[in-house]
Amino acid sequence: MATSNAGLPQKRRIVTEIPGPKSKALQERRSRAVAKGVGSVLPVYVERADRGIVQDIDGNAFIDFGSGIAVTNVGNANPEVVARASEQLARFTHTCFMVNPYEGYVEVCEALNRISPGTHEKRSILLNSGAEAVENAVKIARNATGRQAVVVFDHAYHGRTNLTMALTAKNMPYKQGFGPFAGEVYRMPMAYPFRWPTGPENCGPEAAAQAIDQITKQIGAENVAAVLIEPIQGEGGFIEPGAGFLPAIVEFCRANGIVFVADEVQTGFARTGDLFACEHEDVVPDLICTAKGIAGGLPLAAVTGRSELMDAVHGGGLGGTYGGNPAACAAALASLETIENDRLTERARAIGATMLSRLRALAERHDVIGDVRGRGAMIAIELVAGNGDRTPNPTVLAEVLKHCHANGLILLSAGTYGNVLRMLPPLVISDELLDEGLSVIEDAFARL
Numbered sequence: 305m306a307t308s309n310a311g312l313p314q315k316r317r318i319v320t321e322i323p324g325p326k327s328k329a330l331q332e333r334r335s336r337a338v339a340k341g342v343g344s345v346l347p348v349y350v351e352r353a354d355r356g357i358v359q360d361i362d363g364n365a366f367i368d369f370g371s372g373i374a375v376t377n378v379g380n381a382n383p384e385v386v387a388r389a390s391e392q393l394a395r396f397t398h399t400c401f402m403v404n405p406y407e408g409y410v411e412v413c414e415a416l417n418r419i420s421p422g423t424h425e426k427r428s429i430l431l432n433s434g435a436e437a438v439e440n441a442v443k444i445a446r447n448a449t450g451r452q453a454v455v456v457f458d459h460a461y462h463g464r465t466n467l468t469m470a471l472t473a474k475n476m477p478y479k480q481g482f483g484p485f486a487g488e489v490y491r492m493p494m495a496y497p498f499r500w501p502t503g504p505e506n507c508g509p510e511a512a513a514q515a516i517d518q519i520t521k522q523i524g525a526e527n528v529a530a531v532l533i534e535p536i537q538g539e540g541g542f543i544e545p546g547a548g549f550l551p552a553i554v555e556f557c558r559a560n561g562i563v564f565v566a567d568e569v570q571t572g573f574a575r576t577g578d579l580f581a582c583e584h585e586d587v588v589p590d591l592i593c594t595a596k597g598i599a600g601g602l603p604l605a606a607v608t609g610r611s612e613l614m615d616a617v618h619g620g621g622l623g624g625t626y627g628g629n630p631a632a633c634a635a636a637l638a639s640l641e642t643i644e645n646d647r648l649t650e651r652a653r654a655i656g657a658t659m660l661s662r663l664r665a666l667a668e669r670h671d672v673i674g675d676v677r678g679r680g681a682m683i684a685i686e687l688v689a690g691n692g693d694r695t696p697n698p699t700v701l702a703e704v705l706k707h708c709h710a711n712g713l714i715l716l717s718a719g720t721y722g723n724v725l726r727m728l729p730p731l732v733i734s735d736e737l738l739d740e741g742l743s744v745i746e747d748a749f750a751r752l
């Protein structure tokens with residue numbers, strides 16, 4: 305096939321200014337066609353992508369430290385994903401599972417039930433986006449418990465629909481001017497080790513005690529349908545809750561008939577070095593929301609959970625026209641097989657070890673790097689004023705991003721204060737490109 309990616313050279317190459325002339329022309333066209341509310345981190349228009357490289361229409365080749373926001377874990381246009389999805393597309397593109405079902409949907413649900421944490425009996429539902437998965441988890445938890453309140457945390461990100469905007473913490477840009485928001489949503493302090501007043505080692509237990517006290521006193525445990533949390537916060541700045549926090553919250557939920565929902569939309573599918581981030585502390589969620597890394601880039605999302613909760617909802621109460629599209633299901637099956645066969649959890653751990661050691665050494669040399677954190681191929685650095693002052697420093701972050709983008713590295717920001725540099729390389733990136741990408745980041749700091 306003329307459009308095949310096979311053999312796209314795994315080399316960074318910058319041949320024009322960034323963005324190049326063709327991208328600039330398209331950006332101009334875009335401004336007259338696409339609503340301004342949709343942003344782009346780096347407006348270079350893509351021609352093709354493969355493993356660690358994204359190539360633009362001007363012939364520039366960028367190292368990918370973004371994976372389209374933790375989506376292309378198995379690599380862009382992964383050959384297995386392309387083959388399985390193409391074969392499915394040629395047989396049928398859509399029937400709507402609620403009209404005429406098909407095996408692929410069932411197979412994906414079986415796989416999710418098998419690989420998600422916990423050995424209990426499970427059921428799954430397939431949807432289109434992470435936000436839709438979170439919405440459905442809340443619907444299921446409310447329906448199954450007969451309760452209404454939903455507990456979320458500071459710095460949380462759960463999506464952009466009306467309910468998930470209410471669940472998301474940050475106002476700008478996600479919520480500004482889009483209210484009124486859904487009710488019965490309560491926000492608790494997050495176990496944020498780097499900024500915990502009594503130090504990171506006390507963070508987990510103290511934050512759990514605070515959250516449990518506030519839930520009990522402000523809402524009443526008996527009114528809470530669900531506690532919803534990202535086991536490592538994504539958009540919030542790769543905040544890994546202090547040790548012991550998640551297990552303590554789960555224990556509280558179990559004791560009070562509250563559904564514990566893990567939003568693993570960003571952390572799932574080998575990203576953190578485990579298949580799911582919850583596994584790190586042996587946390588078994590009652591419901592787990594997945595999307596992003598599930599299908600190698602095709603739109604698919606899921607809620608997987610205890611059969612007694614999932615099956616509590618009346619027939620017809622859950623669904624959607626496109627949920628579990630057959631091509632997306634085929635892609636998911638290929639992607640899950642690749643993750644298992646190619647041992648991508650181990651690969652994610654190796655990527656994490658390389659990134660952490662290089663970035664910790666970098667932090668020794670630059671005191672604006674306040675914290676280096678994360679697990680597997682989900683690593684971030686938090687930028688601060690420096691000299692012991694932990695005031696967030698979004699200015700330095702913007703300079704670093706600008707240098708990296710101009711020098712051929714796709715890199716994203718995060719954090720409530722816009723001061724976190726986050727790295728999410730595809731798990732199939734080569735060691736050479738990983739090292740080179742980190743060198744570009746080191747150069748950026750050297751030039752500050």
Ligand SMILES: *Cc1c(COP(=O)(O)O)cnc(C)c1O
Binds near residue numbers: 433436538567569570
């Ligand atoms: C991206 C994300 C979502 C929303 O997913 P969409 O597919 O963009 O709707 C929800 N939760 C988390 C943790 C995410 O990272």
